[in-house]
Amino acid sequence: MTITPTANKKIDLLIRSGGKTMLWLNSIVAFVFLYAPILILIIYSFNQSRSTAVWRGFTLDWYLDLFAGLMGKGSPANTQIWSALGNSIIVGGISTILATMLGTAIGLGMERFRFRGRTILEGLLFLPIIIPDITMGISLLIFFSFIFQLLENITGMRLVLGLPTVIIGHVSFNISYVAVVVRAKIAELDPALEEAASDLGANEWKTFQRITLPLIAPGILSGALLAFTLSLDDFVITFFTNGVGSTTLPVFVYGMIKLSVTPAINAISTIMLLLSIGIVISSLALQQDSNL
Amino acid sequence: MDAVQLVNISKVFTGQSNREVLAVNDVTLHIKEGEFFSLLGSSGCGKTTILRTIAGFELPTSGEVYIHGEAMGDRPPFHRPVNTVFQNYALFPHLSVAENVAFGLEMDRLPREKIRSRVGDVLSLVKLNGLEDRRPRQLSGGQQQRVALARALVKRPQVLLFDEPLGALDLKLRKEMQIELKQMQQKVGITFVYVTHDQEEALTMSDRIAVLSAGQVLQVGTPTEIYETPNCRFVADFIGESNFLVGRVIEWRSGGAIVLVDEELPISVPYESELPIGKIVTLVIRPEKATIHPENYLDEKGLLGTITEVIYLGTDTRFVVRLTSQTLILIRRQNLYRNNLSLFSVGERVRIRVASDSIRILEEVDPPRSQETGIWKHSSISPKAAKD
Numbered sequence: 313m314t315i316t317p318t319a320n321k322k323i324d325l326l327i328r329s330g331g332k333t334m335l336w337l338n339s340i341v342a343f344v345f346l347y348a349p350i351l352i353l354i355i356y357s358f359n360q361s362r363s364t365a366v367w368r369g370f371t372l373d374w375y376l377d378l379f380a381g382l383m384g385k386g387s388p389a390n391t392q393i394w395s396a397l398g399n400s401i402i403v404g405g406i407s408t409i410l411a412t413m414l415g416t417a418i419g420l421g422m423e424r425f426r427f428r429g430r431t432i433l434e435g436l437l438f439l440p441i442i443i444p445d446i447t448m449g450i451s452l453l454i455f456f457s458f459i460f461q462l463l464e465n466i467t468g469m470r471l472v473l474g475l476p477t478v479i480i481g482h483v484s485f486n487i488s489y490v491a492v493v494v495r496a497k498i499a500e501l502d503p504a505l506e507e508a509a510s511d512l513g514a515n516e517w518k519t520f521q522r523i524t525l526p527l528i529a530p531g532i533l534s535g536a537l538l539a540f541t542l543s544l545d546d547f548v549i550t551f552f553t554n555g556v557g558s559t560t561l562p563v564f565v566y567g568m569i570k571l572s573v574t575p576a577i578n579a580i581s582t583i584m585l586l587l588s589i590g591i592v593i594s595s596l597a598l599q600q601d602s603n604l
Numbered sequence: 605m606d607a608v609q610l611v612n613i614s615k616v617f618t619g620q621s622n623r624e625v626l627a628v629n630d631v632t633l634h635i636k637e638g639e640f641f642s643l644l645g646s647s648g649c650g651k652t653t654i655l656r657t658i659a660g661f662e663l664p665t666s667g668e669v670y671i672h673g674e675a676m677g678d679r680p681p682f683h684r685p686v687n688t689v690f691q692n693y694a695l696f697p698h699l700s701v702a703e704n705v706a707f708g709l710e711m712d713r714l715p716r717e718k719i720r721s722r723v724g725d726v727l728s729l730v731k732l733n734g735l736e737d738r739r740p741r742q743l744s745g746g747q748q749q750r751v752a753l754a755r756a757l758v759k760r761p762q763v764l765l766f767d768e769p770l771g772a773l774d775l776k777l778r779k780e781m782q783i784e785l786k787q788m789q790q791k792v793g794i795t796f797v798y799v800t801h802d803q804e805e806a807l808t809m810s811d812r813i814a815v816l817s818a819g820q821v822l823q824v825g826t827p828t829e830i831y832e833t834p835n836c837r838f839v840a841d842f843i844g845e846s847n848f849l850v851g852r853v854i855e856w857r858s859g860g861a862i863v864l865v866d867e868e869l870p871i872s873v874p875y876e877s878e879l880p881i882g883k884i885v886t887l888v889i890r891p892e893k894a895t896i897h898p899e900n901y902l903d904e905k906g907l908l909g910t911i912t913e914v915i916y917l918g919t920d921t922r923f924v925v926r927l928t929s930q931t932l933i934l935i936r937r938q939n940l941y942r943n944n945l946s947l948f949s950v951g952e953r954v955r956i957r958v959a960s961d962s963i964r965i966l967e968e969v970d971p972p973r974s975q976e977t978g979i980w981k982h983s984s985i986s987p988k989a990a991k992d
Binding site for chain 2 (some may be wrong): 419429504505507508509510511512513515518522523526527
């Protein structure tokens with residue numbers, strides 16, 4: 313039997329539709345791979361059983377326990393979770409504000425001025441995004457002990473790791489993210505707008521206040537939200553830089569897991585997940601909406 | 605007193621790998637009070653840089669800018685009594701039309717009531733009433749242009765600067781805006797300094813034009829002066845169309861010369877200053893100033909030639925006529941009557957007549973852009989024709 317032209321076409325068609333199917337399959341597998349663990353986490357946060365392995369029916373107990381902890385009732389772990397969350401929010405809030413101010417200033421400077429060593433600075437700015445968290449954490453720890461030792465030798469004052477060191481650590485990696493996001497926003501700003509303001513009688517400060525700042529505000533805000541999310545989620549750097557009483561939520565959850573994985577952890581993780589998603593979505597929405 | 609005075613302005617930009625570029629080369633200009641003054645030139649000729657040195661966005665490398673007699677030195681833009689209408693309008697996207705226009709007055713700390721009334725006045729001047737609350741992106745190109753104009757006008761500057769403000773508009777709107785801008789300038793009496801690369805736009809609107817090339821001013825004059833008596837080959841070529849005939853002076857008497865083109869065609873031209881015999885000169889003839897006639901026309905005066913091409917263009921017809929073995933001349937003939945449209949055809953012998961005072965002698969013989977010296981380049985007809 314010879315292969316007729318029509319048969320050839322049929323094979324062609326088969327290959328093509330087969331390719332399409334495979335492509336679909338690939339996407340589905342990839343998505344399952346990404347989201348199945350998260351989905352399981354959410355589902356098991358409603359599990360009646362104390363063990364994570366078996367499903368014993370739906371309950372809101374773990375969430376209720378958590379919120380009871382907020383009122384100072386229930387197990388001590390559930391109370392501690394809230395103080396850890398409080399730490400997370402303090403660290404996130406302060407480090408975000410500092411990183412946003414510094415990052416915006418750097419972004420403006422890098423985009424507006426040509427100076428010697430600009431390329432090197434640009435590389436240095438990207439470095440905290442690229443280098444592993446563990447390197448960053450260890451180097452911060454060494455840095456702090458060095459500084460503390462130095463201070464003790466000079467003044468006799470004895471400093472220890474705590475919330476301030478965690479905040480400094482978070483600022484150090486968040487600056488880069490904010491600077492990158494803000495810079496992208498400034499780059500799309502027409503320089504003629506600032507010239508127009510100046511032409512109309514606005515000095516440098518007025519121009520910044522009335523024209524530049526409002527136009528790059530969505531970029532700054534989305535940089536700040538990104539910084540806050542990263543700070544909220546960070547484990548490694550916090551782990552190296554925190555001390556007694558400055559445990560953040562991720563570090564606290566890690567500590568709980570060492571005992572056993574309880575549905576309470578699932579519940580708190582689900583809450584954190586929702587919080588992060590919410591922030592990231594609003595950050596993206598701000599970037600979308602910025603082409604006013 | 606001059607509204608704007610530029611004295612020996614030069615501007616050097618340091619480009620990539622520290623290469624220095626001379627954008628403006630020793631420019632001196634006097635712009636009179638209440639004048640519509642255009643800076644005309646192709647892109648990269650330095651016209652925008654000159655405008656920016658007046659506005660204060662660039663400081664000249666050397667030289668001084670005076671506005672109403674006052675030296676500007678290194679004064680920043682926000683301390684200069686001029687305002688600019690930008691090329692792409694540069695409207696503040698986050699402010700409404702009214703807020704855009706009010707911006708300059710707020711910077712001057714005018715009382716709120718006064719700002720409101722002046723913004724209202726200027727918006728009705730540019731016919732934008734009712735659009736106060738719109739954002740710039742909700743406006744058409746023409747409307748944005750008007751907002752940009754209103755925003756600059758509302759400050760009542762002594763001098764208004766325009767950086768190709770009509771470049772982004774379509775042809776029809778551009779023509780309307782040209783007339784409107786000219787009328788507005790006469791109405792408000794402010795000095796306009798207008799940058800453009802469009803020669804027709806400059807001719808339409810200006811009281812005086814400065815033609816620039818490679819950072820230098822070539823000629824300053826009224827539109828008529830610039831068109832009728834260009835002082836150099838570049839100006840003759842840039843403004844409108846020109847035939848350039850290169851020849852040798854073979855006779856000069858007071859008031860006139862005879863120039864021998866291509867060693868075979870004598871043309872007599874009136875000329876006041878003395879010309880040495882044997883000097884090589886360029887004759888400039890505008891295509892519309894030459895007329896075309898049958899070979900045996902009347903007294904049989906004029907230059908004999910052979911038609912090599914006839915191009916019908918609606919309003920007029922272009923003839924390319926070979927005068928000598930090396931010289932072609934372009935003639936534009938208005939299509940006045942429908943019945944003699946096909947009077948002349950390719951290959952026909954014709955007589956070309958040019959009133960001798962319509963021929964201009966340039967003592968300069970800079971090589972034309974084509975490789976064939978002194979020959980009107982036929983190919984240049986197409987881009988110009990397309991532009992018209």
